Amino acid sequence: MNDEARFLGEQSYVELTTFRRTGAPVATPVWIAPDGEDLLVVTVDNVGKTKRLAHTARVELRPCDVRGTVVPNAPRYAGRARVDRDRAAVARVKRAIGRKYGWWYRALTTVEPVLERLPGRKPRATIVVTDVVLLEP
Template sequence: MDDVTRFLAEQQYVELTTFRRSGAGVPTPVWVAPDGDDLLVVTVDGTGKTKRLAHTDRVELRPCSVRGEVAPEAPRYAGRARVERDAASVARVKRAIGAKYGWWYRALTVVEPVLERLPGRRPRAAVVITDVVPLDS
C-alpha cells in the first residue's frame, strides 16, 4: 500500500467527489477502507454516485468530517473508480469496511438482511477506487 492510499485509508471519513456530465463535482462523505492498493466504498446501487460513475470514472478525495466538512488545508487527491455489483465484490467491500469500522458498521447493518427482502429495496454496490495521486503539490 502506498503512502497516499494509507493516508486516505486512515481517515474516519473521506469526501468522495463524483462528476456530472457537465463536469460539476458532487461531494459525498463516505467510509473508506483499504484492500491492497485499492480503496473501497460500499453504497446503495442506483444512487447518484453510481449513476455518475457510469459515465466517468474520475473521482476526487479529501479527508472530511461526518458532515462532509473539509478543512481549508486538507489535501486533495485524484483517482479512478468503478462500480462492481457482483456478490463477491460487495462481500469484499463489506468485509473491509467491517474490519475497519467494527461495531459501528455492524450496528448499522444488523437489520440489513431483513431490509433487503422488502419490495423496492435496492442492492448494495461496491465502489473500487484505484490510481490515487495527489492533486495539490
C-alpha cells in the same frame, strides 16, 4: 498501496467527489476502507454517485468529518473509480468496512438482511478506487 491511498484509507470519513456529464462536481461523505491495493466504498446502487461513475471514472477525495465538512487546506487527491455490483465484491467491501469500523458498522448492518427483502430496496454496490495521486494544493 501507495502512501496517498494509505493516508485516505486511514481517515474516518472521506469526501468522494464524482462528476456530472457537465463536469460539475458532486461531493458525498463516505466510509472508506483499504483492501489490498484498492480503497473500497460501500454504497446503495443506482444512486447519483454510481450513475455518475458510469460515464466517468474520475474522482477526487479529501478527508472530512461525518457531515462532509472538509478542514481548510485539506489535501486533495485524484483517483479512478469503478462500480462493482458482483456479490463477491459487495461481500469484500462489507468485510473491509467491518474490519475498519468494527462494532459500529456491524450494529448498523445487523438488520440489513431483513431490509434487503423489502420491496423497493436498492441493492448494495462497491466503489473501487485506484490510482490515487495527490493533486497540487
